[in-house]
Each structure stands twice: as structure tokens, then as C-alpha cells.
Amino acid sequence: MQHLSFSRVAFAWPDGRALFTDLDLAIPDGLTALIGRNGIGKSTLVRLALGELRPTAGSVVLPASVAHVPQHVAIATGTTVAEALGVAARVAALRAIEAGATDPDVYDALADDWSVEERAAAMLASLGLPTDLDRTVDALSGGEAVLLAVAAALLARPDLLVLDEPTNNLDAEARAALAARLSARDGATLVVSHDRELLARVDRIAELCERDDRTVELRWFGGAVDALDEAREAERAGAAQALASANAAVARQSAALAAHADGAGRKRRAGEKARVQRRVVGLAADAKQGQAERTDARVRRIHQQRLAEARDRLAEARAAIPRDRTIRIDLPGTAVPPRRLVLEAEGLVTRTGATLDALVRGPERVHVTGRNGAGKSTLVATLLGDLEARGGRAHLAVPVGILPQRLVGLDEGASVLENVRMRASGASGQEVRDLLGRFRFRGASADAAVATLSGGERFRAFLACALLARPEPQLLVLDEPTNSLDLESQAQLVEALAGYRGALLVASHDTAFVEAVGPTREWRVVPGEPVGDRLLN
Structure with a gap:
């Protein structure tokens, strides 16, 4: 079987800006993750791997069959599940044969795939989706649409499967089911993801990193995300040790140069004193002084060269230290007194039939949870007034800030x-x-x-x-905030929220992020039922 491989690939944009200059890559069987900060070139690498872009130099060898599940899946309205899976013609032929059809064209359409309906239903069930092949996809949530697209790709059994952030909008159960299916798949799978739960299941991780010349290289880490964390910690510790050693070397060479200068000064003063006291006279005195000066200059040059080399090593060690990319903020204006009313929902009924009666006071941190399609985003939008309620009312008593799921809305x-x-x-x-x-x-x-x-x-x-913003937001609303964020940006969001003193309303399936935020209350959304409201520790 032919695997995906890059050989000395270079790629530059039309304006001449180089992205890759000498990239080698081979994706073996198993589950490989591609990571890197947002905007570094992951999507470009994927497009090269899919044959959508051509390298400016080098070669890309593609396997015989490739399937791709993009980050944002669009399925035409009215499409049936069987059509979305790409098995509608074979399912129809199978059913026709079972009903007594004998037309050779029907048998040709089936292509001897007698288990097609059974396999399709089993695939849907393994991903937590309903197994009805005849239902339309109109009512699917974003997460369910992604799972359906993944099911179609898996049924096609491609040599290479490429997925872009497939766990976005998936609940915990769906994430676990998807990770299990991808881990068990035969063939090569390349997944672009920063979901730590999925990264814990991969066989290897490839990270795109920026060089000093702003071009991009690829680093490999054997094993899952724990191996990545260990390697990065070892790199940080090694860089810190190298910096400490370089600082010590500069200090030693500086002290040696100073000591030499001090000793040379004492010798000069002793020589002058000897001349004055006529201990050494005439040409002998001049010769001895000239030899001392030449020796002093030679030794001084040696010490200066050693100091310059030590300083160069110090500059290199400083450059190797990971840059501080943290966000440190303190926002006292966002603080909410413990008993102050923040949000009130009274008999609120959303479009999905979920009902909510709740009060949020003070700097509470509310986690909105529920299965895919349960109506979490609908509840949040109804509370904000972006969607009309079917009944009841919602009242926001403080200024509200919103971090949108898709980063759109600023003046570009x-x-x-x-x-x-x-x-x-x-x-x-x-x-x-x-x-x-x-x-x-x-x-x-x-x-x-x-x-x-x-x-x-x-x-x-x-x-x-x-x-x-002004007035300072005393309620911050986050709807799946870590979707598509790289690991660095996820850490920065957690750091920023540590300095935020107001109330939080967070709809998220990202377990690690939710734990880092530290929710004090949980709202569990189930369609057509009262929203479960419980206090956490």
C-alpha cells in the first residue's frame, strides 16, 4: 500500500513568501496527529496532502484513495442518511433484490456488497448516531453532521483518512466513540486537532514549528500527548540549564579578564617602580618592558576572545528559551459582589422545549452541558435575547461580554x-x-x-x-470557546479567565478546559425537559 509522503517539499505563496522550504513527511498506518499554533500552516499542509495545492519544489506522493472530513461539514437539505453515507444506490438495490427484483442492472448496482445496510447501521451505531438510513439529515446538529461525514469516510475504507478538528461540537460520549473508531481503523489516519482527549489516543504527533527565518519545519513526537508534554518539559529544563551554564561561563570569563587586567596593572606599576629605583637600567629595561607588554596583549586577546565566545553562547541560550506567551491580566472592574443578581430565568422555554427557572448571583461559574443537539447553544442564545423564547422570560442584570464560537464580528x-x-x-x-x-x-x-x-x-x-469593553462585562458568555484553538491559545484563555472576576456562563464539551475554569454550578440540558440545575463543590 502506498502511503502519503513528502520529499524535500517547498511551498511559497504567490507574493513569494516561503512557508515550507525542505519538508519531509511520511504518514504510516495508525493515528497521526498534526498540531501547531493557529495560522502556522496546518491547513496548507493538509491541502498539499490532498493534492489541492502543488508544491513549488519537491514531490508529494499520494496513496491510491484519500478521504477528507473538513472542519465545517455541509450536507444538502433533504439528503437522506444513506445518501450522505454514499450507500443509497447499493441499499436501494439490496432492498429491490430482497423484494424479488431480478434485473441484472440491480445486481450490478449492488456490486456484491450484500452487507452494505448492516455495515452502515453498525457504523452509525458505533458513533452514537441513529441507524435509520431513510431519515433526512435536516435536523442534525453540527456535531452530528461531522459524525455522519466521518461515518461516510470510514465506510469508504480509504488508504488515507484526513480529518480537520473532528471533535469540535462533540459531547464527551461522541468524542470517546470517535477516538475509539479512529484508533481501531486500518490504514493511515491524519487528524488535525488540539483536543487533548483525542491527542491522548494517537500513535504519534507531528508539530509544525516556526524557524528563525519564519519558515516552518516539522517536529515528531513518538506517542501521545503525554510524550509531547514530557518532551517539551525536557526541552524547557534543558534550555534553562543551558542558560544558567552560559551565564556562569560569561561571569567566569569576565572575572578572568578583570583579574588579568588587574595583574597586568600591578606588573606595570612594579616595572615603573624598578626603573625609578634603577634596579634595571638602559636597554635591558626597555627590552623587558616591551616583552611584558606583548605578553600582556596576547593574553588579554585570549581572554577577550573567550569572553566573546561565552557571550555568543549566552545569546544562543537565551534565544532557545521558549518565549513568554502568557496573558496576565487583572480586571477589578468586572468583579461582582457575592449576592448581586447577575441573571434570572423565570419559566423560560426554548425552541427545543427545554425549560429553565434559575437565579445566578455573584461571580458564579455556570457550566452548560448536555448531549449533541440537546439545545445548549439554543439556551444560551435565548438567555441573551438572540432567540425568541417560546415562553417565560430571561433578565440580564449586569453588562454582558461574549466570546463568539466563530471569531467573526470585528471590523476587519x-x-x-x-x-x-x-x-x-x-x-x-x-x-x-x-x-x-x-x-x-x-x-x-x-x-x-x-x-x-x-x-x-x-x-x-x-x-x-x-x-x-465598557462598561466592564460582569457576565462573560462562552459557547464552545476552545473549538479550533491551538494548545497555546487554550492555555491563554484559561490564564485570562483567572484574572476575570465576574460571572461565567460556559457551554463546552472540553473536559480539561471546564475543569481548569472551575465551575460552581452545572446546567444539564435535555430537550423538552426542565434544565437540571445543581451546585458543584
Whole structure:
């Protein structure tokens, strides 16, 4: 079987900017994860792997059959499940034969796939989907649509299966089922994902990293996410040790040079004193002084060279230290007194039939949970007034900030600074600049247009706009906030929320993120039933 392989692949954009210059890649059988910060080039690598882009140099060898499940799956309205799975013609032929059809064309359509209906139903069941092949897909949630697309790809049995963030919008049960199916699949699977639960099941991890010249290289980590964490920790520890050693070497060489200068000075002074006292006279004195000066200059050059080399090693050690990409903020204006009313729902009925009676007071952190398609996003949108309730009412008693699931809504042509100022009325430009510095937008980066930002920068810009708005948001609403965020951005979101003092309403299936946020209350959404409301420890 032919596997996907890249040999010395280079790729540059039409403007000449190089992305890859000498990339080698081979995807063996098993589950391989591709990670890297947002905007670094993962999508471009995938498009090269699918044959949608051609390298500017080198070669890409594709396997005989490739299936791709994109991040955002679109299935035409009215399509049946059998049609979405690509088995409608064979299922129809099988049913016709079972009903007594003898036309050779019907048998040709079946192509001897006598177990097609059974296999399709089993595949759907293994992913937690209903097994009715005749139902239409109109009512599928986003997560269910992705699972259906994955089921279709798995049924096709491709040599290479490529998936882009497949666990977005999937609940815990669906994530576990998908991870199990991908782990058990024969053939090669390449998954672009930053879901730590899925990364815990992979056989190997490939990470795209930026070189000093801003081109991108690939690093491999054998094993799952624990191996990645261990390797990164070892790198950080090694870099810190190298920095400490380099600092010590510079200190030693500086001290040696100073000691030599001090000793040479004492010798010069002794020589002058000897001349004055006429212990050494005439040509002999001149010769001895010249020899001492030449020796001193030679030794001084040696010490200076050693010091310069030590300083070079120190600069290299400093450059090897991972850059501080943390977000450290303190937002006292977002603080909510413990008994203050934040949100009230009285007999609220959503479009999915879920009902809610609840009060949120003070800086509570509410986790909205439930199965895919249960209506979590519908509940959140109804509470915010974006969707009309079928009954009851919702009242927001404090200013609200929203971090959207899809990072759209900013003025693309305006700068980060201008976008924040639009939302922070009354704040001066310098005040906003000072605050943006805490989000790592300093100097010219604060003046960059939103349209030019990388994925990670775009996320930080949205986060800054949500948290720095005026009046300060005392309720922050997050709907699946870690979808499509790289591991670094996920960590930055958790850090930012640590400095946020208001109430949180978080709809998320990301177990690690939810645990890091520390919810104090859980709302469990079930269609047509009262929302379960319980306090957590």
C-alpha cells in the first residue's frame, strides 16, 4: 500500500513568501496527529496532502484513495442518511433484490456488497448516531453532521483518512466513540486537532514549528500527548540549564579578564617602580618592558576572545528559551459582589422545549452541558435575547461580554486598537494601549489590521475586545470557546479567565478546559425537559 509522503517539499505563496522550504513527511498506518499554533500552516499542509495545492519544489506522493472530513461539514437539505453515507444506490438495490427484483442492472448496482445496510447501521451505531438510513439529515446538529461525514469516510475504507478538528461540537460520549473508531481503523489516519482527549489516543504527533527565518519545519513526537508534554518539559529544563551554564561561563570569563587586567596593572606599576629605583637600567629595561607588554596583549586577546565566545553562547541560550506567551491580566472592574443578581430565568422555554427557572448571583461559574443537539447553544442564545423564547422570560442584570464560537464580528479593516476603542467608550488611546499590552499587543502589533492577524492573534484580539469593553462585562458568555484553538491559545484563555472576576456562563464539551475554569454550578440540558440545575463543590 502506498502511503502519503513528502520529499524535500517547498511551498511559497504567490507574493513569494516561503512557508515550507525542505519538508519531509511520511504518514504510516495508525493515528497521526498534526498540531501547531493557529495560522502556522496546518491547513496548507493538509491541502498539499490532498493534492489541492502543488508544491513549488519537491514531490508529494499520494496513496491510491484519500478521504477528507473538513472542519465545517455541509450536507444538502433533504439528503437522506444513506445518501450522505454514499450507500443509497447499493441499499436501494439490496432492498429491490430482497423484494424479488431480478434485473441484472440491480445486481450490478449492488456490486456484491450484500452487507452494505448492516455495515452502515453498525457504523452509525458505533458513533452514537441513529441507524435509520431513510431519515433526512435536516435536523442534525453540527456535531452530528461531522459524525455522519466521518461515518461516510470510514465506510469508504480509504488508504488515507484526513480529518480537520473532528471533535469540535462533540459531547464527551461522541468524542470517546470517535477516538475509539479512529484508533481501531486500518490504514493511515491524519487528524488535525488540539483536543487533548483525542491527542491522548494517537500513535504519534507531528508539530509544525516556526524557524528563525519564519519558515516552518516539522517536529515528531513518538506517542501521545503525554510524550509531547514530557518532551517539551525536557526541552524547557534543558534550555534553562543551558542558560544558567552560559551565564556562569560569561561571569567566569569576565572575572578572568578583570583579574588579568588587574595583574597586568600591578606588573606595570612594579616595572615603573624598578626603573625609578634603577634596579634595571638602559636597554635591558626597555627590552623587558616591551616583552611584558606583548605578553600582556596576547593574553588579554585570549581572554577577550573567550569572553566573546561565552557571550555568543549566552545569546544562543537565551534565544532557545521558549518565549513568554502568557496573558496576565487583572480586571477589578468586572468583579461582582457575592449576592448581586447577575441573571434570572423565570419559566423560560426554548425552541427545543427545554425549560429553565434559575437565579445566578455573584461571580458564579455556570457550566452548560448536555448531549449533541440537546439545545445548549439554543439556551444560551435565548438567555441573551438572540432567540425568541417560546415562553417565560430571561433578565440580564449586569453588562454582558461574549466570546463568539466563530471569531467573526470585528471590523476587519480596523486595527486591534481601534476595535477595542469602539467597545471601550471613554477610554483614551494610551489607556487602551496599556491594557492591550497585557494581551501581548504591544507597539506596532496593536495597530495591525484585524484582517492581517494570524489565528492566535485573532483569538487574542477577540478576547481583548470582550474583556476590555465598557462598561466592564460582569457576565462573560462562552459557547464552545476552545473549538479550533491551538494548545497555546487554550492555555491563554484559561490564564485570562483567572484574572476575570465576574460571572461565567460556559457551554463546552472540553473536559480539561471546564475543569481548569472551575465551575460552581452545572446546567444539564435535555430537550423538552426542565434544565437540571445543581451546585458543584
